[in-house]
Amino acid sequence: xxxxxxxxxxxxxxxxxxxxxxxxxxxxxxxxxxxxxxxxxxxxxxxxxxxxxxxxxxxxxxxxxxxxxxxxxxxxxxxxxxxxxxxxxxxxxxxxxxxxxxxxxxxxxxxxxxxxxxxxxxxxxxxxxxxxxxxxxxxxxxxxxxxxxxxxxxxxxxxxxxxxxxxxxxxxxxxxxxxxxxxxxxxxxxxxxxxxxxxxxxxxxxxxxxxxxxxxxxxxxxxxxxxxxxxxxxxxxxxxxxxxxxxxxxxxxxxxxxxxxxxxxxxxxxxxxxxxxxxxxxxxxxxxxxxxxxxxxxxxxxxxxxxxxxxxxxxx
Amino acid sequence: xxxxxxxxxxxxxxxxxxxxxxxxxxxxxxxxxxxxxxxxxxxxxxxxxxxxxxxxxxxxxxxxxxxxxxxxxxxxxxxxxxxxxxxxxxxxxxxxxxxxxxxxxxxxxxxxxxxxxxxxxxxxxxxxxxxxxxxxxxxxxxxxxxxxxxxxxxxxxxxxxxxxxxxxxxxxxxxxxxxxx
Numbered sequence: 001x002x003x004x005x006x007x008x009x010x011x012x013x014x015x016x017x018x019x020x021x022x023x024x025x026x027x028x029x030x031x032x033x034x035x036x037x038x039x040x041x042x043x044x045x046x047x048x049x050x051x052x053x054x055x056x057x058x059x060x061x062x063x064x065x066x067x068x069x070x071x072x073x074x075x076x077x078x079x080x081x082x083x084x085x086x087x088x089x090x091x092x093x094x095x096x097x098x099x100x101x102x103x104x105x106x107x108x109x110x111x112x113x114x115x116x117x118x119x120x121x122x123x124x125x126x127x128x129x130x131x132x133x134x135x136x137x138x139x140x141x142x143x144x145x146x147x148x149x150x151x152x153x154x155x156x157x158x159x160x161x162x163x164x165x166x167x168x169x170x171x172x173x174x175x176x177x178x179x180x181x182x183x184x185x186x187x188x189x190x191x192x193x194x195x196x197x198x199x200x201x202x203x204x205x206x207x208x209x210x211x212x213x214x215x216x217x218x219x220x221x222x223x224x225x226x227x228x229x230x231x232x233x234x235x236x237x238x239x240x241x242x243x244x245x246x247x248x249x250x251x252x253x254x255x256x257x258x259x260x261x262x263x264x265x266x267x268x269x270x271x272x273x274x275x276x277x278x279x280x281x282x283x284x285x286x287x288x289x290x291x292x293x294x295x296x297x298x299x300x301x302x303x304x305x306x307x308x309x310x311x312x313x314x315x316x
Numbered sequence: 317x318x319x320x321x322x323x324x325x326x327x328x329x330x331x332x333x334x335x336x337x338x339x340x341x342x343x344x345x346x347x348x349x350x351x352x353x354x355x356x357x358x359x360x361x362x363x364x365x366x367x368x369x370x371x372x373x374x375x376x377x378x379x380x381x382x383x384x385x386x387x388x389x390x391x392x393x394x395x396x397x398x399x400x401x402x403x404x405x406x407x408x409x410x411x412x413x414x415x416x417x418x419x420x421x422x423x424x425x426x427x428x429x430x431x432x433x434x435x436x437x438x439x440x441x442x443x444x445x446x447x448x449x450x451x452x453x454x455x456x457x458x459x460x461x462x463x464x465x466x467x468x469x470x471x472x473x474x475x476x477x478x479x480x481x482x483x484x485x486x487x488x489x490x491x492x493x494x495x496x497x
Contacts, residue, residue, distance in 0.1 A: 146445040218456060219463045221448070223477050232463070232481050236488035239461035240434050251491050272456065298403070299490050301321055302483050304374035309340065311480050 001031045003093075006042035008051060014062070014081060018046060021086045029090050044093060046077075058093050072096045109165035109203030113196045116164075117268040119171045120149040120192050131174045134167045141174065142192065149192035157190060157198075164195070165203055193269045198226040200268055204261035213242035214263055217272025225269075230254040234262050242276050322381040323482065324398055325368075326423060327408030332441060332469025333384035334368050336408065339472040340479070341370025341382055367394070387423065395426045404435035404482040408469060409451075411443040417454040424460065431460065433489060437481045439467035439474075 005022070007015060019035045026032055036042060044058045045051065053059055053073075060075045067085040068076040069092060077085045119130065120142070130142040132151070140153035140160065153160055197220065216238045222231055230252040237243050237251050248259040267273045305311075325333045337345045346369040368384030383398055385391065399405075407423050409416055420438065424431045438455075440447060443466055451464055463481040467474040 147449045148445050217459075217461055218452060219461065221465070222463065222481065223465045223467070223474070232484035233487060235463065236434070236481075236484040237491065239463075240485075240488050241492055251488070295490050295493050298321070298486065301374065301378060301380065301403075302487060302490075304378060305372065305380055305479070305483060308372060308374055309476055309479060311476065311483065 003031045003033050003044070004040070004042040005033055005035045005044045005046065006040040007035075007038050008045060008047040009049065010038065010046060010062075017081050018086075021081075021083050024083065025087050025090065028087060030094050031090075033090060044089075050074075060089055103205060106165075106203040106205060108168060109199050110205045112164040112169050113199040113203075113264075113268050115169065115171060116192060116199075117196050117270070121270060123149075129174045129176060130171055132164075133170045133172065134163060139163055139169065142171075151190050151192060151195060153188055153190070154186050156188060157195075160188075160190070161195065161198055161202065164199060194221075194225045196268050197265045200265035201226055201228070201261050204257050205264065211278040213244055213276040213278055214238055214248075215242045215274045215276075216266050217274070220266065220269065220271060228258075230258060231262065234259060238263070238266070242274075244278055322383055322398070322402050323479070324402050324405040324427075325382065325384045325408060326387055326395075326405055326427070328387045328410055328413055328419065330413070331387070331408040331410040333386075333408055336406070336469040336475045336478075337368050337370040337382045337384050339469070339475050340372060342373050343371050345370040345382075345384075347384075367398075387419070389422075392426060399427050399429060402430060402435075403486055404433075404437070405430050406437045406439055406478050406482060408439050408441065408467075411440050411447040416440070416447055417450055420451060420454055421458075424458070431462075434462060434485050435482065435489070436462050437478050437485070438462055438464045439469070439478050440464065441466070441468055 005018065007018065010018070015035070015038065022033050022035055033044075042057065044060060045053060046060045046062065048062050050061060051059060055073075058073050058075070060077045062077060062079050062081060064076045065078050065080075066076075067078060067088045070076065075089055075092070077089050116132070123130070128144070132139045132142065139155070140151040142149055142151055144150070151160070155163065216235070219235045219239055220231070222235065233252045234248055234254075237248055243251075245256050245259045245263070248254075248262070249256045252259070263273065325336055327333050334345065334347055348367060367386065368382075370382040370384075372380045372382065374380065380403070385394060385398060405423075405427055407420070409419060424436070427436065430436050438451065440451065448464070448466070455462055455464065463485070465477065465481065467478060469475060
């Protein structure tokens, strides 16, 4: 894949430096980058002052001493235009583009999960029934049983998730549904929250809940809903206290994307999520407190117990 | 060899305490089974009249003790004694017996220290959607964020899941206190 670079306000030496760097770096980046001269439309514009550009263009400002990312579209790369800063810049832009493309792929799933969650949450009449329709085809029928919304469908779970994740769905109220039991040939029943949960986990959105702390009031139904090894720890952490996404990732050795997906799933499954703004200069827990020898001993025992029973996280 | 650390399994008659401990204990559990004279509550032939005891050996020096404690009121004098030093408790609740939120309320009040440390896991068996909803609602109304799971104590993997949740909770507490992993 090819991408373009232009510049505004750079002198001849600096333009030459950019071209020289590209000759070296084009073997170290995923894309092939071309410098196409000054004052042109491009994927990346290098400049000495902040400028206004279209939403798809990235801007790198020659200022300061070191590489610094302001946001996904704006960077400071140092006045001296050092090659390592330049490489970091190009790689970061490539990573962002890859994540955005993944986001686009996941968008139908994210929308389906949100749509389903919101629809059931706002259906006040528990006697109501609804259908999920793709085009003219009825994908499944929704009904309430003992206070929980369920879906009845001819599709097995994997196929149902795939359909929801890849197609545009419509939800509409329907007349009464003849709820057939599971013994009925080829009929499957799933709780709506289990489906919303799995969609949210399997197809995470990229836009994170930035600069916030989270807490949940209710644990997810682990073991019944789709469960990954990091989920008990995440549930325990966010069930106990307000914590950031970074803390969740650190505590579970999982990625921030996984933590974000978990929190999205908690929110869509109505698990009583609360948010707080992240305090400025938030100190880490280890800086705030000192651990006692008793805690240290307990941590050791738990690690031993995990190892003995073959539970997750026991092998670090 | 004893560091005094223990995990409690608490539940009514027939809830599966003995079975759960048997499935993970390294030693055959010490049980106090006797003929069941309360067949109207549970139809099993024998029942635990004092407590069950099992042990998981971690290494040459450390072990975790497992106590199965009957949930009937006439055993409640034992509860505060056993709660001391406990890492946490697993409430095994048979949803076919009695009023589950009421039982939860009784157990949570009796093991208040563990409740306040979130060191409790609630395991429901023989359950239905309605019981799950009622338990979740009870927890929510009482401002308690405790793990609730559908579980069959005859399945070792289910019992391991209960321990996983309990350990995760204790680890979260340690994490908050600065013990990172």
